[in-house]
Amino acid sequence: MRLMRLGPPGRERPAVLSDDDVLYDLMPLTPDIDGAFLERCGVAEVAAALEAGNLTVMDDPADGTGLRIGAPVARPGAVICVGMNYAAHAAESGSSPPTRTVIFLKHPNTVVGPFDDVRIPPGSTRTDWEVELALVVGRRARYLASKEEAAHYIAGFTVSNDVSEREYQLDISGGQWSKGKCAETFNPLGPWLVPTAELGLGAGLRLRSSVNGEARQDSTTDDLILDVAQVVYELSQYMVLEPGDIINTGTPEGVALSGRFPYLAPGDLVQCGIDHLGTQRQHVVQGSAQ
Structure with a gap:
């Protein structure tokens, strides 16, 4: 289901x-x-x-031709992200795989529906896409004892696009990444939430992204440095995870930051998909103060 x-x-x-x-x-x-x-x-x-x-x-179809599809979880208290969690992505970013968990936060109001527009901030020229396996926390978690225990705190999984403005993230960051992660619409989520009981712990899932129909990312969750249970375990050592919190578990190689592809521009169409979790797509538009 x-x-x-x-x-x-x-x-x-x-x-x-x-x-x-x-x-x-x-x-x-x-x-x-x-x-x-x-x-x-x-x-x-x-x-x-x-x-x-x-x-x-319900009479309305769920394929985007009827009612709008919103994010599958309402009002998350937090959107917690793990950076550099695929070795190939770390390499294309010019970094070695981290020896410690890289954690950053996105403002919860970045979460939008899977088919909503992505708005590029005024003046931005380096807005990037990142397909990610997102997990949803099902129970309050603090100081968990092991990854085996942590697995029981995952309610399910969905598709996330961790949209990033790289100039804000890296050049004018002040030493942290959130400036480049928190613009409005910067976390399309969905189309649906698949329970852990049906999907397991997300092993072997294929992740893909494309821009204007041209392939960008194509990898599997087997390339994760930290698997999803380990992510939840480690995060619980630093913060209390609440039911409904979203955790983006990292993106594979194939983003614009690699230098192989152009950054996003108004008029582009981004698609992100993961096996068994569906495909989302966003038209890129110019953001404004209105």
Whole structure:
């Protein structure tokens, strides 16, 4: 099953897409797919209701031709990112693979729907794409004892585009990356959330991105330096993770920062996809103060 949120920004309604591609309304079970829903084991409630045939079919299609598809998790308290978590990406960025976890934060309001526009900041010439496997925290986690324990705190997975402005991130960063990560629309998420119980821990998933139909990134999660359970374990040593928090686990090689491809410009079309998690696409537009 695939958990979704459908409707205009700020007024999305929860839904679930079954394995046979039937869309069901989740409003009788929950007002939204958020931290509170995940904390009360709402994913298991949905699975049980789906199996029992207790859900009502929604009329609107889930392929982008009907209701807008929003981010699959509402109002995350935090968007936590792991940098340089693929060795080839570290190399193309001119860095050695890190010996310590590289962590940075994105403002939660960067999260938008998977088909919403990406807005380039005024004056930016170095806006970049980054397809990433994102995990969603299902339970409050602090000082976990092992990666094996950490695996039980992951509610599920989705597709993330960790859009980055490289001049802000690297040249005028002041020693941290968040300046280049927090512009509006800089974290398209979705189209859906697949529970860990159905996907496992995300091993062997193929990640791909393209710009204007031309391939950019093509790798698998087997190339992760830190696997997803290790990421959750290590993050829990530095911060309390809350239900509904988003963790971007890193991007593979093939971004514009490598020098092999041009940066994004208004009019471009970016697509990011991961096996079993769907494909998202964004038109790139010029941002403004309006």
